[in-house]
Amino acid sequence: MFDYKLLAALGAVVEQGGFERAAQMLGLSQSAVSQRIKLLETRVGQPVLVRSTPPAPTELGRRLLNHVQQVRLLEGELSELLPSLDEGGLPDRLRIALSADSLATWWAPALADFCAAQALLLDLLLEDQDVGLKRMRAGEVAACLCAVERPVAGARSLPLGRMRYRALASPAFIARHFPDGVTPRRLAQAPAIVFGPDDRLQHRYLAALGQEGGFLHHLCPSSEGFVRLIENGIGWGLVPEIQVREACAAGRLRELLTDRPIDVPLYWHYWRNGGSLLATLTGHLQRRAGEWLLPD
Amino acid sequence: MFDYKLLAALGAVVEQGGFERAAQMLGLSQSAVSQRIKLLETRVGQPVLVRSTPPAPTELGRRLLNHVQQVRLLEGELSELLPSLDEGGLPDRLRIALSADSLATWWAPALADFCAAQALLLDLLLEDQDVGLKRMRAGEVAACLCAVERPVAGARSLPLGRMRYRALASPAFIARHFPDGVTPRRLAQAPAIVFGPDDRLQHRYLAALGQEGGFLHHLCPSSEGFVRLIENGIGWGLVPEIQVREACAAGRLRELLTDRPIDVPLYWHYWRNGGSLLATLTGHLQRRAGEWLLPD
Numbered sequence: 001m002f003d004y005k006l007l008a009a010l011g012a013v014v015e016q017g018g019f020e021r022a023a024q025m026l027g028l029s030q031s032a033v034s035q036r037i038k039l040l041e042t043r044v045g046q047p048v049l050v051r052s053t054p055p056a057p058t059e060l061g062r063r064l065l066n067h068v069q070q071v072r073l074l075e076g077e078l079s080e081l082l083p084s085l086d087e088g089g090l091p092d093r094l095r096i097a098l099s100a101d102s103l104a105t106w107w108a109p110a111l112a113d114f115c116a117a118q119a120l121l122l123d124l125l126l127e128d129q130d131v132g133l134k135r136m137r138a139g140e141v142a143a144c145l146c147a148v149e150r151p152v153a154g155a156r157s158l159p160l161g162r163m164r165y166r167a168l169a170s171p172a173f174i175a176r177h178f179p180d181g182v183t184p185r186r187l188a189q190a191p192a193i194v195f196g197p198d199d200r201l202q203h204r205y206l207a208a209l210g211q212e213g214g215f216l217h218h219l220c221p222s223s224e225g226f227v228r229l230i231e232n233g234i235g236w237g238l239v240p241e242i243q244v245r246e247a248c249a250a251g252r253l254r255e256l257l258t259d260r261p262i263d264v265p266l267y268w269h270y271w272r273n274g275g276s277l278l279a280t281l282t283g284h285l286q287r288r289a290g291e292w293l294l295p296d
Numbered sequence: 297m298f299d300y301k302l303l304a305a306l307g308a309v310v311e312q313g314g315f316e317r318a319a320q321m322l323g324l325s326q327s328a329v330s331q332r333i334k335l336l337e338t339r340v341g342q343p344v345l346v347r348s349t350p351p352a353p354t355e356l357g358r359r360l361l362n363h364v365q366q367v368r369l370l371e372g373e374l375s376e377l378l379p380s381l382d383e384g385g386l387p388d389r390l391r392i393a394l395s396a397d398s399l400a401t402w403w404a405p406a407l408a409d410f411c412a413a414q415a416l417l418l419d420l421l422l423e424d425q426d427v428g429l430k431r432m433r434a435g436e437v438a439a440c441l442c443a444v445e446r447p448v449a450g451a452r453s454l455p456l457g458r459m460r461y462r463a464l465a466s467p468a469f470i471a472r473h474f475p476d477g478v479t480p481r482r483l484a485q486a487p488a489i490v491f492g493p494d495d496r497l498q499h500r501y502l503a504a505l506g507q508e509g510g511f512l513h514h515l516c517p518s519s520e521g522f523v524r525l526i527e528n529g530i531g532w533g534l535v536p537e538i539q540v541r542e543a544c545a546a547g548r549l550r551e552l553l554t555d556r557p558i559d560v561p562l563y564w565h566y567w568r569n570g571g572s573l574l575a576t577l578t579g580h581l582q583r584r585a586g587e588w589l590l591p592d
Contacts, residue, residue, distance in 0.1 A: 016493055056348040103521035112528035115514075116472070121487060122530070123515045176412065191417060197312055218411075219419045224520035225399035232408035234418070 003043075007068045009036035010048055010061060014140075017054035040064075057138070066139020069095075069271075092277050095123040097135040098145040100195070101163065102266065104223035105243045106292030107145075114284050118277065128198035129264060136269050142278055143270040155271050160285060161293025162263040167205055168244065168253040169236035176233070182256045184209035192217040193229050193237035201238045205262055238262060242292060266293060299339075303364045305332035306344055306357060310436070313350035336360075353434070362435020365391075365567075388573050391419040393431040394441040396491070397459065398562065400519035401539045402588030403441075410580050414573065424494035425560060432565050438574055439566040451567050456581060457589025458559040463501055464540065464549040465532035472529070478552045480505035488513040489525050489533035497534045501558055534558060538588060562589060 012022035013033065023030040041048055048061035057065055098107060103124060114120065127135055132146035136155055151157040167187075174182070177190040188211040192202045196219060206215060218235050220226050227244060230237055231252055239253075241261065247253045266289075270282050308318035309329065319326040337344055344357035353361055394403060399420060410416065423431055428442035432451055447453040463483075470478070473486040484507035488498045492515060502511060514531050516522050523540060526533055527548055535549075537557070543549045562585075566578050 021493060050346050050348040050352075052346040052348055052352040052354075056346075056352065058348075100518050100521070103516070103518045104524065108521065108524035108528040108530060112530055115487075115530045121512060121514050122525075124517065124521065126517050191411075197317060216417060218417050220399070221420065221422050222396050222399045222520075223518060225396070225404065225420065228400065228404035229418075232404040234404060234408055234411045 003040075004068070004071070006036045006040040006043070007064055009033050010040060010057070011065055011068055013037065013049060013055050014057050014061070014065060019055070062138045064139075066137070069139040069142065092118065093121045093123055094143065094278065094281065095125065095141045096143045096145070097125040097127045097132045097141045099129040099132065099147075100126050100221075100223035101129070101240050101243065102145055105163075105240050106289070110285065110288050110292065114281065118280070120277070120281075128196060129266070130200065131198045133269060142274060143268065143281070145266055145268055147264050147266060149265070149267050151269055154273070155269050157267045157269045158282065158286060159296040160266045160268050160289035161296050162265050164241040164294055165201060165238040165262045165264060166241055166244075166248075167202075167236060167256045167260065168230055168239050168248070169256055170231055170233040170252065171254060173230075173233040173236060174254060174256070178256075184211050184257075187211070187236070187256060188213075188215045190216070191235040193220050193226055193235040194218070195223075195226060196221045201262060201264070205238055208262075209257075263294065265296060299336075300364070302332045302336040302339070303360055305329050306336060306353070307361055307364055309333065309345060309351050310353050310357070310361060315351070358434045360435075362433070365435040365438065388414065389417045389419055390439065390574065390577065391421065391437045392439045392441070393421040393423045393428045393437045395425040395428065395443075396422050396517075396519040397425070397536050397539070398441055401459075401536050402585070406581065406584050406588065410577065414576070416573070416577075424492060425562070426496065427494045429565060438570055439564065439577070441562055441564055443560050443562065445561070445563050447565055450569070451565050453563045453565045454578065454582060455592040456562045456564050456585035457592050458561050460537040460590055461497060461534040461558045461560060462537055462540075463532060463552045463556065464526055464535050464544070465552055466527055466529040466548065467550060469526075469529040469532060470550060470552070474552075480507050480553075483507070483532070483552060484509075484511050486512075487531040489516050489522055489531040490514070491519075491522060492517045497558060497560070501534055501556075504558075505553075559590065561592060 009022065009026065012025050013019055016022045016025055019030050019033050023033045026033065037049055044060060046060055047058050048064060050056045050058060103126065111122070115122065125135060125141060127146070129147040132144045133148050133152060135141045136144045137152045149157055178186055187209070188206050192215055194202055194217045202217065218229060220229055226237060227239055229235055230239065231247060236256060244253055268282060268285055270278050305318065305322065308321050309315055312318045312321055315326050315329050319329045322329065333345055340356060342356055343354050344360060346352045346354060399422065411418065421431060421437060425443040428440045429444050429448060431437045432440045433448045445453055474482055483505070484502050488511055490498055490513045498513065514525060516525055522533060523535055525531055526535065527543060532552060540549055564578060564581055566574050
């Protein structure tokens with residue numbers, strides 16, 4: 001069998017973003033962590049870690065971490081049946097990748113009861129909904145919420161519903177940039193706000209209006225910051241309807257083109273052999289997500 | 297002089313997180329970008345890029361990017377004097393690193409007028425306030441807002457004020473975890489919420505109460521998500537006072553220990569020779585930050 005001490009050291013260095021913190025987390029010296037990584041590399045015959053800042057796993061390192069994640073989930077399963085093997089009754093942890101927009105809106109109310117009832121601790125990772133799956137593929141997470149349907153090998157995907165986005169701006173921004181009304185062409189000339197290089201929602205919206213190509217935009221990788229920039233008239237952007245109901249009702253935000261939403265489907269990806277906690281959480285989301293998301 | 301085409305290719309690969317996107321951005325083929333990086337490495341005699349996913353600059357690569365950032369700021373300065381050299385009158389862009397908490401609260405209202413008046417586009421990067429300075433050191437940003445006072449070489453730092461944090465939880469969470477009142481010991485046993493591995497605020501708060509060592513916590517790298525988790529009773533955590541005035545007034549959130557805030561100082565770091573736009577922005581922040589931050 002693999003030596004999981006070595007693999008745990010690799011996981012700690014990647015998760016914690018460095019050797020020093022990994023050593024703290026594992027309760028080891030830094031040189032002990034270093035030695036374990038070197039020993040692992042000697043055994044597998046190639047590097048598992050790129051020594052950048054922060055260190056990144058190589059392709060092989062990634063596969064090993066993927067494997068460790070699945071073994072951990074299986075162990076979680078087993079330790080429920082054999083409570084004496086458990087390390088002191090610590091709460092379970094689940095590492096989950098999701099989009100900032102879900103986290104800023106429906107995720108917390110959907111999970112509230114579940115976390116309390118199961119004494120579950122969440123390690124949340126933010127990933128844009130079009131690319132979150134790479135965290136599953138890399139074996140860094142137990143589950144992932146994203147816009148891509150097709151599961152990675154060993155995992156399943158479950159449609160939870162659709163998140164509706166509307167193109168919004170502040171009344172002052174609309175008055176300044178569209179004195180003669182909003183047209184697709186003028187919209188493509190007004191500064192937009194884009195979440196980050198992986199966010200293509202504004203591009204898709206403009207393309208659907210026949211406006212292909214580049215456009216001026218701010219970059220703002222924060223869901224709340226995104227809405228704040230729009231409210232303050234710094235740009236326009238696509239925002240989840242459920243995040244800004246109040247701001248729209250109060251007139252602080254207005255839809256640019258009447259009733260032209262974009263819907264983004266959300267899929268829950270989880271390991272097939274992920275253990276009963278993950279299965280219970282999956283069932284919980286399947287039952288509850290409809291309270292916030294539109295039917296699929 | 298340096299060949300800035302090669303350096304621009306390096307910058308694009310790092311900024312865009314890959315060769316393919318860098319090629320799109322530069323309007324080149326992927327192999328042309330690759331060749332430029334290789335040529336740069338031949339000239340400087342060592343690697344400038346670690347070929348990880350995403351690619352990361354080596355120490356030397358970082359220094360070169362730092363240099364490019366400063367040259368760009370200087371060019372921006374010059375192109376104002378010589379508008380004919382400017383590439384088609386595109387708006388200026390400033391790349392700025394700041395904390396999610398500032399972005400979720402006072403940043404947008406503070407910048408609103410400025411962006412409109414200067415036709416400025418913002419590239420915002422999120423970095424925890426204790427570590428944001430590494431983006432300055434790496435030359436990836438024009439300015440940085442963080443909790444560290446000491447500037448990097450070539451830059452200045454300016455105190456803008458203090459952000460006040462309070463330890464908050466929902467009434468339901470308090471009832472569940474502290475039926476006999478909140479004590480430091482019980483607080484250290486209730487699940488906290490921590491922004492990420494770089495966030496030591498909850499640790500410092502507990503340490504100030506005499507509770508050293510580890511504690512149970514969720515990880516949630518989103519400012520709005522952080523507040524949502526607290527409002528839904530999933531954990532307790534330290535939140536900027538200005539972010540939750542309304543939730544506290546409405547009784548959705550309560551301070552755990554009466555009037556025990558933590559203040560975090562915020563410093564604005566900017567390149568000394570960063571050009572007049574950066575200098576104007578610096579003056580603007582110096583005048584306006586006091587509307588949201590406590591005096592230093």
